[in-house]
Amino acid sequence: MMIPFPNFEPDKSPFEGSSSANVVNAQPVANGWGPMAGLTIVSSALPGECRGGVYVRTAAGNYVVIAGTATRLYKLNTTDYTWTDISGPSAPYNVPLQDAWTFTRFGDKLVAHNISDAIQVYDIEAAGNFSDLGGSPPKAKYSWVAGDFLVLGYLEGTNGQKTVRWCGVNDITFWTIKERGADFQELPEGDEVMGGFAEQGGFTVVQRAAMQFFPFAPASGFTFTRTVLNPKQGTLAPRSIVSIGPGRFFYLSEDGFFGGVDRQPIGAERVDRWFLEQIDQTYLGDVQGSADPFEKIVWWKYRALNGNFYRIGYDWQLDRWCTTDIAVGEMMALATPGITWDGLDLLYPDIASVSEAFDSRVFSGGRPTFATFTTDNKLAYFSGPDLEATIDTAEIEISQDTRTFVSSARVITDAPISGFTLADGVMAYHGDSVTWSTANSANRAGLVPFRSDGRLHRFRLVIAEGTVWSIASAVNAHGVGSGEQ
Known part of the structure; x- marks a missing residue:
């Protein structure tokens, strides 16, 4: 099931799918979220x-x-x-x-x-x-x-x-x-x-x-x-x-x-x-x-x-x-x-310490x-390395009739697989407290492994500070029904 990273609108219901209550250090882009520059x-x-x-x-x-x-x-x-x-x-x-x-x-x-x-x-x-x-x-x-x-x-x-x-x-x-x-x-x-x-x-x-x-x-x-x-x-x-x-x-x-x-x-x-x-x-x-x-x-x-x-x-x-x-x-x-090459000496101890891209504004x-x-x-x-970004999905019923066991998920993003983790938060019913899985990295195929079971699932993407990326739009969750409850 493709689950989008929705708009940051914490006043809305977490269950209707089109809003998230937790997006931090990410900026809106046309089809999802993009990076937010640090200082x-x-x-x-x-x-x-x-x-x-x-x-x-x-x-x-x-x-x-x-x-x-x-x-x-x-x-x-x-x-x-x-x-x-x-x-x-x-x-x-x-x-x-x-x-x-x-x-x-x-x-x-x-x-x-x-x-x-x-x-x-x-x-x-x-x-x-x-x-x-x-x-x-x-x-x-x-x-x-x-x-x-x-x-x-x-x-x-x-x-x-x-x-x-x-x-x-x-x-x-x-x-x-x-x-x-x-x-x-x-x-x-x-x-x-x-x-x-x-x-x-x-x-x-x-x-x-x-x-x-x-x-x-x-x-x-x-x-x-x-x-x-x-x-x-x-x-x-x-x-x-x-x-x-x-x-x-x-x-x-x-x-x-x-x-x-x-x-x-x-x-x-x-x-x-x-x-x-x-x-x-x-x-x-x-x-x-x-x-x-x-x-x-x-x-x-x-x-x-x-x-x-x-x-x-x-x-x-x-x-x-x-x-x-x-x-x-x-x-x-x-x-x-306008910082000159000579001016770099006043701001950074050496070239290796320059965190700013050299084509930076x-x-x-x-x-x-x-x-x-x-x-x-x-x-x-606000032109430094991108901040660590946290982006949650809404709380989604992958199956309308049963609980769902999620075995893996793929993040739809251009961030390198070494630059992010994904966690699955599960709830047994609407209004239940969230139980989070371990935040896992993607394997070489781009799949993030899980063994999480619940009626509702909320995915949390964390992209590390300094990672080069431009968009994160959705999570493609792979799951099967695990019994009616």
Whole structure:
């Protein structure tokens, strides 16, 4: 009987065959599961926990990686992969515990800010250090660019948390209200601003309990007007909002994961209940989302009950979920710095110790690659050797009338037979606890031997770390009826 490795959807029944409650360190592919890359560390440690990061490209085509801690801003030195302090005169900064740096590019300037400190600006072409942004802009949690305007959301001061404000046309140092297009809007409904992003013809604001669109409308006498898109629902986790293109964004609400202004459920009866059981509810509002530009997966980092930070991912092209057990820190999409042959000496003691493939994206500067900071504050890209993958089937009745004795099984995968094991978990009835066989390797013919008997069978494939493979799609189980029960 051919038993597929199904989607990771732990909220569904384990008996209906099309879902698995246990897939770890594997990514969705069209007809099954593929490998998930591990980490490649590419820097020395930041002096503190990363609280936000970004990359920018100069006119000359060079890529600059910048990261912030609670007190300083740093640039990655791609000569020796250390961090150079480029903080402005306002440093040391004081990023609040529940806040992070927001980075927004406007032309050849990079704006960096949080709710506690003066807005910082960095000249991408001239380099140097950050400085305080001129024009006396308000402190703010969030920012984005809408056409020729820098928009700030969740401002300091009375009712600032419900306010958006934008600069003068094409001038981020001009903030005089009612002049040159600069203005503000206090939102009377929807509670505090949780974030925003540019859309064609304006920008969208996501609040705790509403979503609104601000179209560019100078003919009206105002720079932007306002339209309520969703009057009742928003997000409780501001950093969970991830925009992937016009009209397409995803976010976490109190009852699960959704997409768009109409709250299309992407996690309902699939992963929502599982996720809410895994996360420490105290930190539900701190969930951070980021899109992997190479794999087309939105990842959300969350704090589990054991205190570690893990990820759950949504593949927006395949409409499928995945998860991993690797602990991570701050996540972001970064261009790779480009590691030279001389630079290898700084990261690896010798050539034999280089675990990264030499055609890896991490060695070719400028490739968009998903990144994180490790628990010891080092920058790492998800481009290393593939992680150990665990993939379970559903709990299957091979025969509808009898128990089944399974003598062997063949895994439909391109992983080498020396690179994986397969175990058979059996149950005497629906709801019975699982009794696992020994995890066996395949013989020279590709068959994994078993002597397992039960009414239901659940197969567990484990592919070793570093194994080269691209797909695992099914288990072909060989069994015979062993008596009615």
